[in-house]
Amino acid sequence: xxxxxxxxxxxxxxxxxxxxxxxxxxxxxxxxxxxxxxxxxxxxxxxxxxxxxxxxxxxxxxxxxxxxxxxxxxxxxxxxxxxxxxxxxxxxxxxxxxxxxxxxxxxxxxxxxxxxxxxxxxxxxxxxxxxxxxxxxxxxxxxxxxxxxxxxxxxxxxxxxxxxxxxxxxxxxxxxxxxxxxxxxxxxxxxxxxxxxxxxxxxxxxxxxxxxxxxxxxxxxxxxxxxxxxxxxxxxxxxxxxxxxxxxxxxxxxxxxxxxxxxxxxxxxxxxxxxxxxxxxxxxxxxxxxxxxxxxxxxxxxxxxxxxxxxxxxxxxxxxxxxxxxxxxxxx
Amino acid sequence: xxxxxxxxxxxxxxxxxxxxxxxxxxxxxxxxxxxxxxxxxxxxxxxxxxxxxxxxxxxxxxxxxxxxxxxxxxxxxxxxxxxxxxxxxxxxxxxxxxxxxxxxxxxxxxxxxxxxxxxxxxxxxxxxxxxxxxxxxxxxxxxxxxxxxxxxxxxxxxxxxxxxxxxxxxxxxxxxxxxxxxxxxxxxxxxxxxxxxxxxxxxxxxxxxxxxxxxxxxxxxxxxxxxxxxxxxxxxxxxxxxxxxxxxxxxxxxxxxxxxxxxxxxxxxxxxxxxxxxxxxxxxxxxxxxxxxxxxxxxxxxxxxxxxxxxxxxxxxxxxxxxxxxxxxxxxxxxxxxxxxxxxxxxxxxxxxxxxxxxxxxxxxxxxxxxxxxxxxxxxxxxxxxxxxxxxxxxxxxxxxxxxxxxxxxxxxxxxxxxxxxxxxxxxxxxxxxxxxxxxxxxxxxxxxxxxxxxxxxxxxxxxxxxxxxxxxxxxxxxxxxxxxxxxxxxxxxxxxxxxxxxxxxxxxxxxxxxxxxxxxxxx
Numbered sequence: 001x002x003x004x005x006x007x008x009x010x011x012x013x014x015x016x017x018x019x020x021x022x023x024x025x026x027x028x029x030x031x032x033x034x035x036x037x038x039x040x041x042x043x044x045x046x047x048x049x050x051x052x053x054x055x056x057x058x059x060x061x062x063x064x065x066x067x068x069x070x071x072x073x074x075x076x077x078x079x080x081x082x083x084x085x086x087x088x089x090x091x092x093x094x095x096x097x098x099x100x101x102x103x104x105x106x107x108x109x110x111x112x113x114x115x116x117x118x119x120x121x122x123x124x125x126x127x128x129x130x131x132x133x134x135x136x137x138x139x140x141x142x143x144x145x146x147x148x149x150x151x152x153x154x155x156x157x158x159x160x161x162x163x164x165x166x167x168x169x170x171x172x173x174x175x176x177x178x179x180x181x182x183x184x185x186x187x188x189x190x191x192x193x194x195x196x197x198x199x200x201x202x203x204x205x206x207x208x209x210x211x212x213x214x215x216x217x218x219x220x221x222x223x224x225x226x227x228x229x230x231x232x233x234x235x236x237x238x239x240x241x242x243x244x245x246x247x248x249x250x251x252x253x254x255x256x257x258x259x260x261x262x263x264x265x266x267x268x269x270x271x272x273x274x275x276x277x278x279x280x281x282x283x284x285x286x287x288x289x290x291x292x293x294x295x296x297x298x299x300x301x302x303x304x305x306x307x308x309x310x311x312x313x314x315x316x317x318x319x320x321x322x323x324x325x326x327x328x329x330x331x332x
Numbered sequence: 333x334x335x336x337x338x339x340x341x342x343x344x345x346x347x348x349x350x351x352x353x354x355x356x357x358x359x360x361x362x363x364x365x366x367x368x369x370x371x372x373x374x375x376x377x378x379x380x381x382x383x384x385x386x387x388x389x390x391x392x393x394x395x396x397x398x399x400x401x402x403x404x405x406x407x408x409x410x411x412x413x414x415x416x417x418x419x420x421x422x423x424x425x426x427x428x429x430x431x432x433x434x435x436x437x438x439x440x441x442x443x444x445x446x447x448x449x450x451x452x453x454x455x456x457x458x459x460x461x462x463x464x465x466x467x468x469x470x471x472x473x474x475x476x477x478x479x480x481x482x483x484x485x486x487x488x489x490x491x492x493x494x495x496x497x498x499x500x501x502x503x504x505x506x507x508x509x510x511x512x513x514x515x516x517x518x519x520x521x522x523x524x525x526x527x528x529x530x531x532x533x534x535x536x537x538x539x540x541x542x543x544x545x546x547x548x549x550x551x552x553x554x555x556x557x558x559x560x561x562x563x564x565x566x567x568x569x570x571x572x573x574x575x576x577x578x579x580x581x582x583x584x585x586x587x588x589x590x591x592x593x594x595x596x597x598x599x600x601x602x603x604x605x606x607x608x609x610x611x612x613x614x615x616x617x618x619x620x621x622x623x624x625x626x627x628x629x630x631x632x633x634x635x636x637x638x639x640x641x642x643x644x645x646x647x648x649x650x651x652x653x654x655x656x657x658x659x660x661x662x663x664x665x666x667x668x669x670x671x672x673x674x675x676x677x678x679x680x681x682x683x684x685x686x687x688x689x690x691x692x693x694x695x696x697x698x699x700x701x702x703x704x705x706x707x708x709x710x711x712x713x714x715x716x717x718x719x720x721x722x723x724x725x726x727x728x729x730x731x732x733x734x735x736x737x738x739x740x741x742x743x744x745x746x747x748x749x750x751x752x753x754x755x756x757x758x759x760x761x762x763x764x765x766x767x768x769x770x771x772x773x774x775x776x777x778x779x780x781x782x783x784x785x786x787x788x789x790x791x792x793x794x795x796x797x798x799x800x801x802x803x804x805x806x807x808x809x810x811x812x813x814x815x816x817x818x819x820x821x822x823x824x825x826x827x828x829x830x831x832x833x834x835x836x837x838x839x840x841x842x843x844x845x846x847x848x849x850x851x852x853x854x855x856x
Contacts, residue, residue, distance in 0.1 A: 003848070004846050004848050005847040005848045005851070006806070006846050006847060007773075007799075007802050007803050007806045007807070007846070007847050008803070008847075009571065009572065009573075009574065009803055009807070010572075010799040010800055010803055011571060011572045012571060012579065013571055013572070013800055052431055052432065057429075057431050058407065066608055066609075066610070067610070069608075070434065072431060072432075073432065073433075073434045073607070074607050074608065076431070076432045076435050076607070077435045077438075077439075077603050077604065077606050077607020077608070078604070078607050078608075080435075080599075080600075080603040080607070081600045081604040081607060082600075083600075084596040084597070084599040084600035084603060085596065085597060085600035085604075087593065087596040088593040088594060088595070088596030088597035088599075088600060089597070090593070091589045091590070091592055091593030091596070092589065092590055092593040092594065092597075094589055094593075095585070095586050095589035095590045095593065096590075099585050099586050099589060100581075100586065101581070101586075103572075103579050103580060104362075104364050104579070104580065104581065104582055105364070105572065105577050105578070105579050106363070106364040106564075106577060106578045107576060107577055107578075108564055108575075108578060108694060111467050111563065159522070160522075162522040162523070162525060162532075163521040163522040163523070163524060163525045163526050163532070164521060164526055165518065165521065166517040166518060166520070166527075169521075169527055170517060184623060202623060204623075215529050215620075215621055215622055216526075216527040216528065216529065216530065218621055218622050218623045219503075219527070219528055219529065219622030219623070220527075222622065222623035252623060253622070256507070256660065256661070257503065257504045257507035257508070257642075257661065258503045258504070258506065258507045258528075258622075259500055259503060259504065259629070260500075260622065260623055260624055260625040262624065262625045262627075263627060274625055274626070274627045274628065274629050274726065275500065275504060275625070275629055276639075276642055276643040277643055277725065277726065277736050277740065278647075288647055290737055290740075291643070291647065291740075292642065292643060292644070292645045292646070292647055292660045292664075293647055293660070294647040294648060294649035294658070294660055295649070321507075322507040322510055322658070322661075323510075323511060323649060323656045323657075323658040323661075324510045324511065324516050324517045324520075324656065325512070325513050325514055325515075325516050325517060325655055325656065325657070326517060326654075326655065327655070327656040328651075328654040328655075328656075329649065329651040329656045330651050330654070
């Protein structure tokens, strides 16, 4: 076993000359190819500038597969493509055909320093460290430790004003007892008769006069109104009393990650969130039937007021939207 | 002397007298780089980064990173009179009113996709060939850092236009921050300057996207390249190549021309895609509002696997003592990716601990010759692909007429079952390839020429490989040549047993044929 012969490294293979190395005609041809490519590139640049100046920027054409395309943008892009591609191809053709292609061997140097240098470094480091006397003066060492340990706190503290404290923000919405439902978009009041069975509407709470609706409001207040046949519901007495003539209302903000739960499937009465496919069963108070959401969409109790318009009976009984640390989820 | 030569001489003189750079330059102009197509992957990363800097700078001249409300009245008439953020309006302005603006936006987006794809491909190349081994561990970690920051940078970039799709992405990011135990709601309020969406977020991520992260990229890429330069590039095994040399072509002129030319080719590819392939047509999505959403909401591909993990997470929350922990967000969104990326960053150290190999390596492994590593890599890719499939489950469901629920359950189960199967199969394939190499060296190539012997027997003529080919197929390290099998003391205890088990798994190899064996065969 000891005399096993392994294959030996045969060394660099012999260099094979290219045609252009030996045949001046081939070399001349390669030179011309490179030159033509560089000229084409310059033409591409000229074309790009011409497209910028002469093509109207509101000109569109229909191109199969690509669809409706802006002629100027596309011409600029194609011009730029030609201009850059030909420089690239030219340079590489030049390197491959005309520049020397003999493989060269270079030795690697060892990365580690000489033992002596390393030892010297460690020695110097210790010696200089000793001069500072950090080991001999523990008081300085410890107090420096404290100072360096806390100095980073000030920039952190200075960042405090990045935003206000959340306080009770996540727990509140603009829905209160008697708030009228208004259509979004539009802002019109809604009567139960406006919704046919199977219909869906996005609604928002009517805000007090003079208050402007912000995106932050919408992100918490958005509610979906869905009308079913009353016999389709599978709810307990309390939740059934939160509906009105087959109309049921849920927060539209997903309890998983806050996307708008916008897809309603009429046949199965399922609401689907397009972000992560959490699926909620409308007939069973938006119980999660599939996907990563852990809690049902909060239901809004609705009724009609003296004018016959839909109103909220009360605000949401649980916070809407995704979970957070302070959320008390024991009651839903 | 010609005038131009004289000019070069005097410039060199002027600069050298002030910097002393001539000596260093003289040595490095002829620095040798080994040649292989897969070494271009890292170049694509660098060049697409430069394209991102150029096209991104162009976009900042018109982009207004502000969530101030404006009423749109630009060239795109379907959105005329619609109230939207200034960020969205200025993105529309770039797309429809600035000549070449749409082209630059699309070049920027395509270059970002190529940048990420090239980073991942480059990572695969480095992993499967063992290029991360000593002394290149630092560069591996820097690479993992660049990949991580690249994902963040890409996400922030496509969030900036503040359209309905990207706003939805930000909403999800906010929910992840909000889900952090104890500090979540505070951090969310600090990050967004108050309640979501607020008006602070776009300006804040803008400065991170155009200054802080690109600065970090520049610094890390510089160190990455300096290390490549200083440690010299790895090379594939072959005739004349050893652990102690570099075989290839000199920087000047061959590599300057090739690399410089390749930059322009990468540029031309992004320009072509930007010219003909529409990407992120934000005008179709409309401005962001938290109450609306578009069906089939998808992140860019490098976020897709994360989104897929989040989609397949079980609906798990802990409710106790008046507090809520969302495992359905934390587990797939933070904990699992955290473990994966940490494991990836530590892999060079894990492998060297398992094998006990502390030597320098400059010759690359052929992936088949490191079956365990290759199988691990294939297994990780399988994991990512299954997550990615689930990230596009809605699109796949509509295209192939499948149910989302079916795909979700397939990936939920597949995530645990498929990667181990891929591991086993890959390892088997590697060993089979080693056997094939062995046969090739010992018995030569099949020529397809049949010869009839005087006895009437038909045999196929086999042609011996060249010495160079034989060397390439047999030069790799054999397990018995690994430095000292683990000492007894290193295999005690649970950690020791684990190490021993992994060490053995790593050492499974088909013995490379030797010259002795070949000679013996020739005797018969």
